[in-house]
Amino acid sequence: MSFFELGSAKKCVLRDSYDVVIIGGGPSGITAGIYAVQAGLSPLIIEKALDGGQMNNTRAVENWTGFTSISGMELSEKMAEHARAFDVPFTYSEVVDLEIDEEEKAVVLDNGKKIMSKVIILATGSNPRKLGVKGEEEFKGRGISYCATCDGHFFSDKHIAVIGGGNSALDESLYLSKIVSKITVIQNLPKLTADKLLQKKLNDTGKVEYVFSSVLDSVEGDSQLRRLNIRSVDTGEITPLEVDGVFVFIGLIPNSQFLKGKVELNEFGYVKTNDFMETNKKAVYAIGDVREKEVRQIVTAAADGSIAIYHAARNYFYD
Structure with a gap:
């Protein structure tokens, strides 16, 4: 059975x-x-x-x-x-x-x-905790996901972002690294909080970039999510990032x-x-x-x- x-x-x-x-x-x-x-x-x-x-x-x-x-x-x-x-x-x-x-x-x-x-x-x-940002509910299931194993296959060879820098975020990023072409990890703190071994495994994939001291301000798109607006915790400056999807792992x-x-x-x-x-x-x-x-x-x-x-x-x- x-x-x-x-x-x-x-x-x-x-x-x-x-x-x-x-x-x-x-x-x-x-x-x-x-x-x-x-x-x-x-x-x-x-x-x-x-x-x-x-x-x-x-x-x-x-x-x-x-x-x-x-x-x-x-x-x-x-x-x-x-x-x-x-x-x-x-x-x-x-x-x-x-x-x-x-x-x-x-x-x-x-x-x-x-x-x-x-x-x-x-x-x-x-x-899973949600972000509560503008556009999150609109693009849930159309580019925003909270489960890598559920939705990762939709993003084969694409650029995705991961929100969070703890063990769950990096563990899911490691899984996604086998599917996607690039991962941008966005962390609200100046550094990752995940275990060092997880950090090394993810870095060894050669597919990850990090944006520290930043949070997601809003998401935009048409029928599908296309862009993240990332806000600096220190300066408040908003920087756009073109992605095909975003995975949220913030607790x-x-x-x-x-x-x-x-x-x-x-x-x-x-x-x-x-x-x-x-x-x-x-x-x-x-x-x-x-x-x-x-x-x-x-x-x-x-x-x-x-x-x-x-x-x-x-x-x-x-x-």
Whole structure:
């Protein structure tokens, strides 16, 4: 069975209640599901899109122990298969509300169904941050992209720009360098913040130029994006750059909008937790990229899932 078949062909028959409801089927949520079964609990994973979450947008994962290199989509598939081999049930819906103030908690789905649970684990992840500049919405999908693996093939042998200078931006640039003829990396800081090894790999392609201390001011075009207007952070001067496309990698926005007023969030919308992944609400945990944390990697997301289940099992299910 292919990865895409997994998301639809193995929907479970929903029960009215579970020991643990996990909202989000990325690496943290899937790991929590596996550990829950191993702890003798009945979990449910609720995912609104694809198993694996944002991992599916990563061309090559080279820091997941046991694999020298594996595509994000393949790793997503393997994680989901692992969970299903342990009989972890998945359902595909969006959570629209939570009732978490009582001991018996409830998750409300977009179809109106209410599922009861003793423990809730928030694993909703995050999405790419947008620029918010003039022309962005107009040219989204017509030259502006947030996913190199999704759209890179549209720009074969073309000149593209990449916005951002961190690990994600340079990792995606390295992938794009195999497709495009030239990359202009635009960074708002005076230097890159990505790992030195990534910087070297990208520089070794001979296809990259850098524009530092600059931000994208606006984009222009006709039926397709044609030009970027780049503004100097220091002088405010606007410089046009003719490109065929632009890829934006400037960080993430946590998927926590529906959690406002439910659990404590920080100023950026990330869920606050302690070291055991507990939120400020009893028996409600947050794991992975939706959680306030320093390091956002697949391995740390998976670790969050195991820690949350370890703590929940011992505090709410074991005598």
